[in-house]
Amino acid sequence: MPFLNWLKRRLVVIAGLLTLAYLLLPNVIVTVFSFNKPKGRFNYEWQRFSTEAWKDPCGVADMCGSLSLSLQIAVWATVGATVLGTMISFALVRYRFRARGAVNSLIFLPMAMPEVVMAASLLTLFLNMGAQLGFWTILIAHIMFCLSFVVTAVKARVMSMDPRLEEAARDLYAGPVQTFLRVTLPIAAPGIAAGALLSFALSFDDFIITNFNAGSTVTFPMFVWGSAQRGTPVQINVIGTAMFLLAVLFVLVAMVLGNRRNKQKA
Amino acid sequence: MSTLTEAPPPLSPEAPGEKPPRRRGRFTPYWLLLPGMLWLIVFFALPMVYQASTSVQQGSLEQGYKVTWHFATYWDALDAYWPQFLRSVCYAAAATVLCLLLGYPLAYLIAFRAGRWRNLIMVLVIAPFFTSFLIRTLAWKTILADNGPVVHVLNTLHVLDLTGWLGWTAGDRVLATPLAVVCGLTYNFLPFMILPLYTSLERIDGRLHEAAGDLYARPWTTFRKVTFPLSMPGVVSGTLLTFIPAAGDYVNAELLGSTDTRMIGNVIQTQFLRVLDYPTAAALSFILMAAILAMVTLYIRRSGTEDLV
Numbered sequence: 001m002p003f004l005n006w007l008k009r010r011l012v013v014i015a016g017l018l019t020l021a022y023l024l025l026p027n028v029i030v031t032v033f034s035f036n037k038p039k040g041r042f043n044y045e046w047q048r049f050s051t052e053a054w055k056d057p058c059g060v061a062d063m064c065g066s067l068s069l070s071l072q073i074a075v076w077a078t079v080g081a082t083v084l085g086t087m088i089s090f091a092l093v094r095y096r097f098r099a100r101g102a103v104n105s106l107i108f109l110p111m112a113m114p115e116v117v118m119a120a121s122l123l124t125l126f127l128n129m130g131a132q133l134g135f136w137t138i139l140i141a142h143i144m145f146c147l148s149f150v151v152t153a154v155k156a157r158v159m160s161m162d163p164r165l166e167e168a169a170r171d172l173y174a175g176p177v178q179t180f181l182r183v184t185l186p187i188a189a190p191g192i193a194a195g196a197l198l199s200f201a202l203s204f205d206d207f208i209i210t211n212f213n214a215g216s217t218v219t220f221p222m223f224v225w226g227s228a229q230r231g232t233p234v235q236i237n238v239i240g241t242a243m244f245l246l247a248v249l250f251v252l253v254a255m256v257l258g259n260r261r262n263k264q265k266a
Numbered sequence: 267m268s269t270l271t272e273a274p275p276p277l278s279p280e281a282p283g284e285k286p287p288r289r290r291g292r293f294t295p296y297w298l299l300l301p302g303m304l305w306l307i308v309f310f311a312l313p314m315v316y317q318a319s320t321s322v323q324q325g326s327l328e329q330g331y332k333v334t335w336h337f338a339t340y341w342d343a344l345d346a347y348w349p350q351f352l353r354s355v356c357y358a359a360a361a362t363v364l365c366l367l368l369g370y371p372l373a374y375l376i377a378f379r380a381g382r383w384r385n386l387i388m389v390l391v392i393a394p395f396f397t398s399f400l401i402r403t404l405a406w407k408t409i410l411a412d413n414g415p416v417v418h419v420l421n422t423l424h425v426l427d428l429t430g431w432l433g434w435t436a437g438d439r440v441l442a443t444p445l446a447v448v449c450g451l452t453y454n455f456l457p458f459m460i461l462p463l464y465t466s467l468e469r470i471d472g473r474l475h476e477a478a479g480d481l482y483a484r485p486w487t488t489f490r491k492v493t494f495p496l497s498m499p500g501v502v503s504g505t506l507l508t509f510i511p512a513a514g515d516y517v518n519a520e521l522l523g524s525t526d527t528r529m530i531g532n533v534i535q536t537q538f539l540r541v542l543d544y545p546t547a548a549a550l551s552f553i554l555m556a557a558i559l560a561m562v563t564l565y566i567r568r569s570g571t572e573d574l575v
Contacts, residue, residue: 016379022456023456026409027394030402044408044411088303091298095294109310112559114513114515115515117514117552118313120548120551121313121316121548122310125309125313127544143309144305204398205396207399207517211539224398224400224401228404239401240397244394246396251393
């Protein structure tokens with residue numbers, strides 16, 4: 001049975017590709033339906049081809065405003081979480097200090113906590129303090145949950161770094177600041193970049209924590225959530241498709257640049 | 267070495283024989299930790315305390331709340347919402363198992379069989395992250411639509427009869443049933459399974475497979491005795507990263523389910539944001555947190571990998 005043998009040898013590959021298809025199917029649907037012209041308020045059934053939504057992506061009231069708000073929050077959350085997280089990871093890897101165990105658990109716990117629990121407890125804090133829910137409470141929450149992920153990403157990179165490189169720099173009369181800026185930081189950069197990228201994606205796409213702590217402020221995920229009740233404009237799919245394409249393009253360009261640099265070094 | 271302007275090295279506070287990584291700047295680590303740790307203490311740990319306190323308060327929105335150590339709230343909440351708790355655990359467990367079954371082949375494929383396609387497949391696994399997950403979850407409404415091709419095929423093959431008999435679906439529908447919710451949960455958290463699996467599979471020395479083959483192990487035996495045990499760290503962290511968010515999720519149950527598929531996350535959200543019954547909501551959230559932490563601790567102990575972070 002040559003066919004059965006062929007199938008047996010490729011079973012893993014076929015199963016893996018099927019999973020990949022499962023992962024990508026919704027993205028295909030989102031893209032296809034960005035060219036739909038739905039009949040009612042909801043864009044769940046295919047009617048006929050149209051490029052109207054692509055020509056007028058901001059044609060829905062409030063959508064682009066929420067998008068720009070989400071981008072702003074994501075940028076500031078990324079900056080905040082990356083700076084704080086990088087500092088923590090350097091302290092963890094490079095120094096001995098008391099209460100290391102407590103610090104480690106305080107970083108691990110937010111990642112091991114269901115989002116809804118963090119969201120609800122943060123809301124009780126804000127309610128007790130009488131804080132005005134909005135941009136700042138969202139930003140505070142986002143920095144909080146992105147922090148742990150940055151620490152994990154940067155720590156892994158700094159840990160694998162050869163400490164002798166820094167010793168060498170100091171032996172060559174580089175001061176602490178110079179050593180940090182010209183040796184440590186460039187080596188840690190990929191870890192920091194990975195942490196920052198992760199923060200951006202997490203913050204931009206966060207719904208549960210934002211839903212609890214946003215008050216009446218509407219971020220893009222909140223807009224999508226609301227539209228699932230009121231009616232989904234095609235423009236949502238346009239934004240979704242554009243984001244997917246931009247992400248793929250961004251990663252591919254980064255990969256090509258990385259390959260070229262590796263080849264130059266070789 | 268350090269310049270003269272620096273503080274002198276502290277008298278070694280560490281145990282003798284253990285060399286500290288760096289001797290300069292005694293307070294440097296504390297300054298580095300301070301802002302981030304303060305952030306986590308004020309906005310993560312302190313809220314937990316507030317939540318615990320809220321859960322034993324009584325009162326109303328108008329008159330304010332007072333701590334009365336009213337622990338009956340916990341009992342009432344459990345009594346009223348145990349089906350939702352049970353459902354959350356079942357759905358999350360089902361989604362975790364499905365994620366493992368679906369994710370393992372793909373992680374294996376990327377680690378060992380993809381060759382020059384490896385990077386491209388990795389990009390395709392991660393890229394959906396950048397499209398809002400709510401939009402992607404809404405796409406499942408189209409895929410599983412009542413008159414769509416998926417439901418049609420499942421109906422023709424009489425699969426829906428079987429799942430209906432098991433209580434996973436109802437009638438000729440998939441949407442608004444447990445199956446749709448589990449399918450959405452599986453889809454949403456699959457990458458969280460694939461990435462740790464891939465990380466631990468990728469570390470396995472390919473020569474171990476050859477050695478197993480040389481010792482007359484068949485492929486299946488090699489997988490069972492060599493590959494799978496070595497990938498256990500990935501399996502453990504993957505299942506945790508899938509189960510925890512799935513158990514607290516309310517998005518899939520809300521968008522793809524019905525009132526019969528409400529999970530504990532839905533209850534907490536409704537109590538907090540619509541009913542405004544803060545003590546009950548806080549108690550429910552506290553129970554969820556305790557349950558998850560207990561399960562995670564037990565699971566990590568039993569699987570023997572404590573160095574997850």
